[in-house]
Amino acid sequence: xxxxxxxxxxxxxxxxxxxxxxxxxxxxxxxxxxxxxxxxxxxxxxxxxxxxxxxxxxxxxxxxxxxxxxxxxxxxxxxxxxxxxxxxxxxxxxxxxxxxxxxxxxxxxxxxxxxxxxxxxxxxxxxxxxxxxxxxxxxxxxxxxxxxxxxxxxxxxxxxxxxx
Amino acid sequence: xxxxxxxxxxxxxxxxxxxxxxxxxxxxxxxxxxxxxxxxxxxxxxxxxxxxxxxxxxxxxxxxxxxxxxxxxxxxxxxxxxxxxxxxxxxxxxxxxxxxxxx
Numbered sequence: 001x002x003x004x005x006x007x008x009x010x011x012x013x014x015x016x017x018x019x020x021x022x023x024x025x026x027x028x029x030x031x032x033x034x035x036x037x038x039x040x041x042x043x044x045x046x047x048x049x050x051x052x053x054x055x056x057x058x059x060x061x062x063x064x065x066x067x068x069x070x071x072x073x074x075x076x077x078x079x080x081x082x083x084x085x086x087x088x089x090x091x092x093x094x095x096x097x098x099x100x101x102x103x104x105x106x107x108x109x110x111x112x113x114x115x116x117x118x119x120x121x122x123x124x125x126x127x128x129x130x131x132x133x134x135x136x137x138x139x140x141x142x143x144x145x146x147x148x149x150x151x152x153x154x155x156x157x158x159x160x161x162x163x164x
Numbered sequence: 165x166x167x168x169x170x171x172x173x174x175x176x177x178x179x180x181x182x183x184x185x186x187x188x189x190x191x192x193x194x195x196x197x198x199x200x201x202x203x204x205x206x207x208x209x210x211x212x213x214x215x216x217x218x219x220x221x222x223x224x225x226x227x228x229x230x231x232x233x234x235x236x237x238x239x240x241x242x243x244x245x246x247x248x249x250x251x252x253x254x255x256x257x258x259x260x261x262x263x264x265x266x267x
Contacts, residue, residue: 045209050226086230105228109194113228116237122220123179127236131192131228 050112055104055139058112059148062102067141067148070095075140075151081132084157090127091151095144098124102143107136132157171264173248180242180266182213182221184250185234192227207255208233214249215242242266 049062059067073093081087091101101124102115113130124142132138135156142149168187173180186208193205211223211233220239242248244266251261 045224050224090236108228109192110226110228113226115224117219117222117224119218119220119222121241122237122239125238127234128223129230129234131190131230133194 046112046115049115050110052112053110055106055111055137058104058110059102059141062112062115063141063143063148065148067150069151070142070149073140073142073149073151075138075153077138077153077155080156080158082158084132084134084159086129087132087138087155087157088127088129089138089140089155090125091140091142092125093142093144093149095124095142095149097145098142099146100141100143101126102141103128103130104139104141105130105132105136106139108133167262168260169250169252169262171248171250171262173242173264173266175242175244175266179238179240180215180248181236181238182248183234183236184211184213185232186211186252186260187232188252188254190227190229190231190233194227205255208252209255211235211252212250213237214251215239215246220248 046062049058052058052061072095073091075091077089078087089103098118100115100117103113104111105113114128116126118124132155135154137152137154140151170185171182173182188208189206190208191203191206193202195203197203205227207227207229208225211225212219213221221237223235246266247263248266249261249263251259253259
């Protein structure tokens with residue numbers, strides 16, 4: 001009994017400690033929340049963002065801000081994808097100081113599909129292949145100079161790629 | 165075992181174009197097999213490209229990336245004959261690494 005009690009309280013203390021750390025870091029982060037804090041956060045695999053259901057939640061979890069549509073983000077995706085398991089999608093942009101590019105499929109069970117870090121010296125252009133459950137908007141997010149820009153295109157899917 | 169990673173890095177002018185193709189099931193966890201049982205999620209989470217000790221491209225992937233994933237990007241400053249190091253890790257902790265010469 002004593003042992004299990006100890007185990008419990010130790011675990012509890014850890015959780016409390018975690019909560020305190022979060023509480024301490026939380027407000028402190030606000031003044032620096034633009035570029036550096038997010039750059040640091042981006043170094044880890046963004047598990048929560050990939051688990052988010054909707055596109056808006058995923059963007060919020062990944063970047064902590066919202067994107068504005070921009071004509072400078074060029075999203076290249078097919079009008080109609082016959083096979084939803086392999087949809088070639090690419091993004092390029094003329095924006096300067098790009099630090100990351102992300103792809104979201106709004107109607108997928110988890111909207112965020114892929115997120116790429118673009119270090120200085122790497123061109124802001126990425127091509128990849130994604131799965132689409134059904135006809136959906138595809139959203140490309142470009143993070144440039146600490147701001148988010150987006151482009152959206154609807155891709156019609158005849159055979160879905162995310163379920164039976 | 166042969167590497168799961170196939171890379172072609174070609175330098176032209178001041179940029180190096182990199183194309184990579186990786187063998188991986190990229191199971192999403194939403195698909196059922198013939199018996200109607202759900203295939204558990206199994207997908208690459210992080211793919212890193214390093215040149216000259218620095219990462220030039222890092223991909224964070226979810227389950228929505230297609231089976232046997234393909235990715236293409238370009239970076240400035242690669243030299244012919246230099247090594248490009250590519251590595252991935254999936255959600256089960258499996259990894260693979262390879263190096264490719266820039267052509």
